Amino acid sequence: MSLNLLELRAANKARDAEWVTGGAKLSLAFRGNELAGEIGEACNVIKKLERESLGLVGSRATVEDLAEELADGVICIDLIAMDLGIDLGPTIVGKFNGTSLKRGLKTMLAPSQAVADVLAERGRQVDVEGWTADHDDTHDKGEMAAAALNYAAAAVITTCLNGERYKAGPPLDSMGWAIGWRWARHWWKPGTARRMLVKAAALLIAEIERLDRAATRKAVQP
Incomplete structure (x- = not known):
């Protein structure tokens, strides 16, 4: 049986209403100590497992025991997040992906296929096109950002054409100039509406990352 975070949160809310009665409200300190206790119990089981692997005398535990203690820890973590109104799903995704990006790793968490495709396109831009951070x-x-606008606008036009592939150049203004397109014409590679929106989103990520790097450099300047 698999379980997602939304299901856990709903069950925690329902059971907490049953468990904590009489108008009482558990404090953050209580929740924190509860979590520390559960993690401590998990560490104790790990100690026993390691003791057995080393052939030392003492009490024993099983992997199943550890699984139960780890599950208790996850439940306690969600209870703390619940009390503080923290949505763990997007927070975990952002933290995981942020660490991957920081360390130059390709593995990402994606909450949907759309996000997975955008992240894959961002990786392709770096690995295949050579559009690295330095570039x-x-x-x-x-x-x-302007290029992203071009692709997004072309996607809208494609949608108006009932999903037909958009083959023209970037949208033009009244003077016939490509709006915001700053590169050579051969870099303009339109496609289906969805494909162009994926490209637009990936380009926006690239621009946001560039702005973040610029802000970091500015902050560390003497």
């Missing part, structure tokens, strides 16, 4: 940092006049 992106040279485009500091909003070029990537």
Whole structure:
């Protein structure tokens, strides 16, 4: 049986209403100590497992015992998040993916296929096209955000054409100039509405990352 975080939160809310009665409200300190106790029990089981692997004399425990203690820890973590109004799902995704990006790792958590495709496109831009952080940092006049706007606008046009593939160049203004397209024409690679929205989202991520790097550099300057 699999369980998602939303199901756990709903069950925690329902059981907490049953468990904590009489108008009482458990404090954050209580929740924290409860979590510390459960993690401590898990560590104790790990100690016993390690003791057995080393052939030392003493009490024993099983992996199943550890699974139960770890489950208690997860439940307690969600109870704390519940009391503080923290949505763990997107927080975990953001933390996991942020660490991967920081360390140059490709493995990401994606809450949907759409997000997975955007992250894959961002990786393709770096690995295949060579649009690395150093490369992106040279485009500091909003070029990537403008390119994202082009692809998003073309996606809207494609949607109006009942899903037909968009083959024209970037949207033009009244003077016939491509709106915001800052690169050579051969870099304009339109497709289906969905594909162009994926490209637009990936380009926006690249621009946000560039802005974050610029802000970090500015903050550390003497």
